[in-house]
Amino acid sequence: MRAPSFATLLAVVLPSIPAFAQAPAAAAPDLGARCRALFARALEDNRCHAILADLCATAPKRMSGSAGYATAVEWGRQQMLALGFANVRLEPCMVPHWERGAREELSIAAPGAFAGEKLAVLALGGSVATAPTGLVGRVVEFKGLGDLRENGARAKGAIAFLNQPLDPTELDTFRAYGKAVGQRWAGASEAARVGAIAVLVRSLTLRLDDHPHTGSMGYADGVPQIPAAAISTRAAERLSALLAAGHAVELKLALHCRTLPDEPSFNVVGELVGTAKPDEILVVGGHLDAWDAGDGAHDDGAGCAQALESLRLIRALGYGPRRTLRCVLFANEEFGTRGGNAYAATHADELAKHVLALESDRGGFLPRGFEGTLNDAARARLAPLYEALAFAGIAHWEPGNGGVDIGPMKGAGVPLVGLVPDSQRYFDVHHAASDVIENVHPRELALGAAAMAALLHYVDGLEGTLR
Numbered sequence: 175m176r177a178p179s180f181a182t183l184l185a186v187v188l189p190s191i192p193a194f195a196q197a198p199a200a201a202a203p204d205l206g207a208r209c210r211a212l213f214a215r216a217l218e219d220n221r222c223h224a225i226l227a228d229l230c231a232t233a234p235k236r237m238s239g240s241a242g243y244a245t246a247v248e249w250g251r252q253q254m255l256a257l258g259f260a261n262v263r264l265e266p267c268m269v270p271h272w273e274r275g276a277r278e279e280l281s282i283a284a285p286g287a288f289a290g291e292k293l294a295v296l297a298l299g300g301s302v303a304t305a306p307t308g309l310v311g312r313v314v315e316f317k318g319l320g321d322l323r324e325n326g327a328r329a330k331g332a333i334a335f336l337n338q339p340l341d342p343t344e345l346d347t348f349r350a351y352g353k354a355v356g357q358r359w360a361g362a363s364e365a366a367r368v369g370a371i372a373v374l375v376r377s378l379t380l381r382l383d384d385h386p387h388t389g390s391m392g393y394a395d396g397v398p399q400i401p402a403a404a405i406s407t408r409a410a411e412r413l414s415a416l417l418a419a420g421h422a423v424e425l426k427l428a429l430h431c432r433t434l435p436d437e438p439s440f441n442v443v444g445e446l447v448g449t450a451k452p453d454e455i456l457v458v459g460g461h462l463d464a465w466d467a468g469d470g471a472h473d474d475g476a477g478c479a480q481a482l483e484s485l486r487l488i489r490a491l492g493y494g495p496r497r498t499l500r501c502v503l504f505a506n507e508e509f510g511t512r513g514g515n516a517y518a519a520t521h522a523d524e525l526a527k528h529v530l531a532l533e534s535d536r537g538g539f540l541p542r543g544f545e546g547t548l549n550d551a552a553r554a555r556l557a558p559l560y561e562a563l564a565f566a567g568i569a570h571w572e573p574g575n576g577g578v579d580i581g582p583m584k585g586a587g588v589p590l591v592g593l594v595p596d597s598q599r600y601f602d603v604h605h606a607a608s609d610v611i612e613n614v615h616p617r618e619l620a621l622g623a624a625a626m627a628a629l630l631h632y633v634d635g636l637e638g639t640l641r
């Protein structure tokens with residue numbers, strides 16, 4: 175379901191929209207001009223990409239609990255200090271600590287004609303290891319979790335291969351991802367229930383390439399824990415073709431990953447303190463942790479850089495703020511939302527004063543609009559902003575959750591909004607070795623930051639709330 179387009183919404187509600195609350199003096203630029211100025215400044219300065227490039231160079235590997243994540247925390251603190259943010263601080267939380275280990279290998283063991291052929295593989299985050307020398311098993315293919323649940327008996331003593339592709343007919347690739355991600359999250363335990371010895375999952379991407387895409391998985395209570403790994407879409411096609419040709423394929427899998435005790439960690443927080451209502455807060459953020467295959471450039475270095483840049487832009491143009499704009503670089507989105515939960519718990523007493531929480535965690539691509547939890551009345555109050563942003567092609571709104579890290583604030587009634595960039599290329603790089611700075615377009619990234627700055631600036635100027 176999609177909400178009515180903002181053009182429709184605009185036509186219906188615009189006559190009843192109150193004038194922009196911070197009524198500018200006669201000579202002050204109107205909202206449209208201020209939005210254009212934010213976009214022009216973002217493109218002219220090109221700072222967002224520089225911030226992201228610095229993160230990817232300083233802390234390219236920053237999984238929760240790792241030394242790289244600690245480096246990223248210090249990077250975030252230094253960035254905020256350099257940008258002149260106030261109240262820069264580290265807010266503690268405990269995070270999981272899983273290590274990939276030195277060895278990850280998947281190869282064909284039989285039939286002999288193909289023996290030794292390697293298949294591109296990455297352990298899923300949270301997986302247990304195989305024996306040090308690896309395991310060998312015949313492979314049984316399933317078209318996804320449903321197929322496994324119906325026909326799982328075939329997998330007893332074997333390696334279950336879950337080969338559900340992303341649905342290419344979904345225009346919104348996040349929907350395609352949502353329909354297939356269950357095989358990654360729950361595949362190991364579902365396969366273990368029927369006696370499988372390991373699970374291999376087709377990577378969650380619409381591309382046909384050699385990059386395995388990792389991601390989190392979980393083990394159900396009371397079920398044996400078996401090793402779980404993603405294979406590239408090309409490897410999945412190769413394996414499927416061999417099986418379809420009638421070959422009894424056996425694979426050798428070696429994973430040396432392990433789970434260590436939880437580690438103390440931090441969200442990184444800094445502010446532009448409001449001049450008129452400093453106790454009212456707009457949060458903007460992304461998550462600082464990332465999977466280790468690539469550099470987490472899109473996921474979610476882009477969101478962190480855009481959050482920092484959106485505040486820089488607002489201040490560079492002298493747009494207040496009236497309320498406090500708080501940038502939060504969240505710990506541990508990928509592995510259990512511990513940073514988001516810690517933020518909501520730490521700030522429980524002031525969540526009633528949170529006017530908005532905005533997150534960017536869908537990649538640094540061309541911005542299309544926003545999604546979130548706003549009710550109809552609150553959405554209607556955004557109509558003038560959408561009118562002002564039409565020049566940038568920002569027209570999209572859909573109901574949603576805003577973002578994983580800000581999600582824990584939902585219960586307190588904080589309005590949650592997420593930036594929605596074009597989704598076509600996100601899952602090309604998501605959780606894969608290709609998620610590197612070279613695959614981030616500087617102008618598209620900057621435009622996303624400008625869109626976020628425009629939303630923050632507009633909501634900062636509204637009288638009352640979006641609740």
Ligand SMILES: [Zn+2]
Pocket residue numbers: 461473474507535
């Ligand atoms: Zn993310």
